[in-house]
Amino acid sequence: MNNYMEEKRMVIEAGKTMLNSGLTVGTWGNLSVRTADGKYIVITPSGVDYEKITPEMMSLVDMDGKLVSGKKPSIEAGLHLGIYKKREDVNAVIHTHSIYTCAVAATRTDVPAVLDEMAQIVGGGIKTAKYGLPGSQELASNCAEALGDRMAVLLANHGGVCVGKDLKDAFKITNVVEVSLKSYCLAKSIGNPVALDDKDVNFMRDFFLNSYGK
Known part of the structure; x- marks a missing residue:
């Protein structure tokens, strides 16, 4: 059986980057990737320090949520699986507990697309999911x-989730979101942030997906 060592090492390094970038603290947050064959996800194990995770500890979980190998998966494995099942375009999920993301999440409000970066990278404003334990x-x-x-x-009242076609893409989105939410909080402190028009959001998103860098 394929031991998915490349995916495991990739997620381990990403976890360290997330921790050292201030996108989470302690053992909070979690990351995963969908394996290339689409049969499993590799996800960080529950309650293990990001600096101490080894490939053997990494959790390999099938699409029904059954642990195949490794330690007990993150408590949010079901959240990751729910996204993968609904989004064929998503191959990486990052759940953060970063400062501005958590601050806005605590207000239980949606964030309109007030910056070009949000339109291009996120696809518009950022919604806040209803609370769940x-x-x-x-x-x-x-x-x-x-x-x-x-x-x-x-x-x-929890944190944020960013997704991407791969871990590199998901990390880029994660960083854009945190900076955008910091800017949004600062803008709220001095006035009322103005949302972009939907037509401009759609134009920028389409340009980013189909023309930017090509």
């Missing part, structure tokens, strides 16, 4: 519903 099916369902076809979502 950590690790619950309710949270997983609420997350997938609020995410829709966009690349980021907030979890009420």
